[in-house]
Amino acid sequence: MWLMALGVGWLLFGVSWLVALGVVLVRRGRPAALRRDWRFWAVPPLVVVLVGSLVHVGAPVRMRFELSRGSLDHFARTVSEGTPPGKRQWIGLYPVKYLEGSRRAFGFMIEDAGFFGSHGFAWSADGEPDIDAPGFYRHFDGPWYIWIDD
Template sequence: MNVSGKAWGTVAVWLGLGTIYATSVPGWHFTWLMLVGVGWLSFGVGWLIVLGLVLVRRGRLVALRRNWPFWAVPPLILALAGSLVYVGAPVRMRFELSRSSLDHFAKTVSEGTPPGKRNWIGLYPIEYLEGSRRAFGFMIEDTGFFGSYGLAWSPNGEPDIDAPGYYRHFDGPWYIWIDD
């Protein structure tokens, strides 16, 4: 792979990582998702133009075989990132990386410590927090398009939080809180 091929591969890797980050919260980070979407669109158009130019030149099969990583790496990265998003791996990964902080916070709230003003719980930037000793929930900053998304904790079934929205079970006492 030549220098320009490495640059295309590097950009594809960064776009793949950006896609995984943008989709790592319930409801997805809307702003990041739009930026990554524009990046993938620009990248794809440029990549197809370069492919078209190679195909109309003489010796195109030799050029295709010689630079196969240039042609293979970006679609493979796109397929890998898309597959991970499809199965929900980014959301699960961020949740598991934050699990100890989330569980610790839930334990302190359930023991009667007021939640107070928080900016982060684990890897989640907090927009606002609601709840009581029985259940609590927080909205994650910059999620969703028409509504907000967050996480809720309730060890006794669906959360009973005096706030709009509905809940979808996620893991153990954790629920995804959707406020449309």
């Protein structure tokens, strides 16, 4: 839900910027002010392009994963050593919806992740995880996979 609100906010921001730009271009004498203040008018589209590019290449996902890497690796190590995963509420910066797996491979779904399906991470030191759960896996980093359950 918050993602939709954020999208609407960006849309309103863009429309209001375009309206303000249109007003400046239509009024007499304002194009000179536009040339004088070009930095002011150039920043919003540059910010939109920069944010869109970072989201497109997956920078927010990678950054959150790397910030959580210590907790994720520690959790994987304890599970692979035989400690049952138990009921976890958070692993690093990820709120856990549910856990599946065993000592050889496990996965967890992230609460409120995914617009049309569920998304999470899976860990397996022996290649693609063989967790008895629906979905498919895409290699992410090292023994970590992105788990997508449509």
